[in-house]
Amino acid sequence: MKNLQILLDYLFILLGCASLAFGIVMFLAPSQVPAGGPPGLAILGNYALGVSPGIILFLVNAPLVLAGYRFLGNKLFIRSLIVVTLTALFTDSLPVLFELPDLGDNRLLNALYGGVLVGLGIGLMFKSGSSSGGWSILARLIANKMNLSLGQCLFFMDAAVILLSAVVFQDFEAAMLGGVAVFVTGRMVDLIVSGSSDIKVVHISCWKADRLKPIIEQQMGISGSVVKATSMKSGGEKEILFLIIEKTQLVPIRKLVEKHDPEAYLVVMNAMEVYGTGARV
Structure with a gap:
C-alpha cells in the first residue's frame, strides 16, 4: 500500500x-x-x-x-x-x-x-x-x-x-x-x-435541543453530535448541535429551527473535505 x-x-x-x-x-x-x-x-x-x-x-x-x-x-x-x-x-x-x-x-x-x-x-x-x-x-x-x-x-x-x-x-x-x-x-x-464546498458544517446553538434533535433526525434524516455549553450572557445551560450536511439541506434545516426554536441561532461554515466513516453519525 x-x-x-x-x-x-x-x-x-x-x-x-x-x-x-x-x-x-x-x-x-x-x-x-x-x-x-x-x-x-x-x-x-x-x-x-x-x-x-x-x-x-x-x-x-x-x-x-x-x-x-x-x-x-x-x-x-x-x-x-x-x-x-x-x-x-x-x-x-x-x-x-x-x-x-x-x-x-x-x-x-x-x-x-x-x-x-x-x-x-x-x-x-x-x-x-x-x-x-x-x-x-x-x-x-x-x-x-x-x-x-x-x-x-x-x-x-x-x-x-x-x-x-x-x-x-x-x-x-x-x-x-x-x-x-x-x-x-x-x-x-x-x-x-x-475539494468543493458543497458540504456545510452547521452549529445550532439552542435552548430546546431535545425538541430539535428528533425533528431533524426524522424529517431530514440527519444525525450529528451534541455539545454542552453555557450562555455567556445568562449563565444558563445550552446545547450546540453539530451537523454536517449537504448544501441543499441548509434551507430546510433553517426553516425547521425557525419553526420549532425561534430563539436558536445557526452558524454555517464551508467544509472543504470530510474524512472518516463516522463523520455524519
Whole structure:
C-alpha cells in the first residue's frame, strides 16, 4: 500500500508538471498573458530577453528550493527539486516534441484556460506532497523579515509580477488578463487540494435541543453530535448541535429551527473535505 501511494504521488507530480507546462506554452505565453510567480517571470523573461521559459523557471526556482532546505525537510526538498526540473524540461521540450495547435487569439479565453491548467498542475503537485517550486519559500523568508502573513506576501509578490508585465509588454491589458489568470489558478488549486464546498458544517446553538434533535433526525434524516455549553450572557445551560450536511439541506434545516426554536441561532461554515466513516453519525 505504501509503495502504491508513492507511485501515485510521483504520477501526480508528473501530470502536474506537464499540466503547468502546457498552460504556459499553449495558452499564456503565446498570448503574452503573465501568470503569477516563476511562470509569470518565465513568460516575461522569454519575451524581453529571448531566454527559453524553461531555463528561466529553473534558474528562478532551483536556488530558492536549495535556499529553503531547512523549511522543507528531506522528503519535500527532494520532491520539490524533481518538480522544478521536470517543469523546466516539459516547458522547453513540449514545443519541440509536439506541433502545438494554434488556439486562437482570444486573450481572455487563453488567460482562463491557461490559469486552469497552471492551477491544475500546482494542485496536483500539492496533492503529491510536493511544492510547486521556490516561490512560496521566498514568500516565507520575506514574510518573516517584514512581519507579514504568508498569504499577504504571496499576494504582493504575484501582484508585482503582474504589474511588471504591463511595463515589459507595454500593454496594461496584459496585466489585467494576468490578474484573471492568477485568480483562476488560485481557485483551481483550492478545488484540487481542498475539494468543493458543497458540504456545510452547521452549529445550532439552542435552548430546546431535545425538541430539535428528533425533528431533524426524522424529517431530514440527519444525525450529528451534541455539545454542552453555557450562555455567556445568562449563565444558563445550552446545547450546540453539530451537523454536517449537504448544501441543499441548509434551507430546510433553517426553516425547521425557525419553526420549532425561534430563539436558536445557526452558524454555517464551508467544509472543504470530510474524512472518516463516522463523520455524519
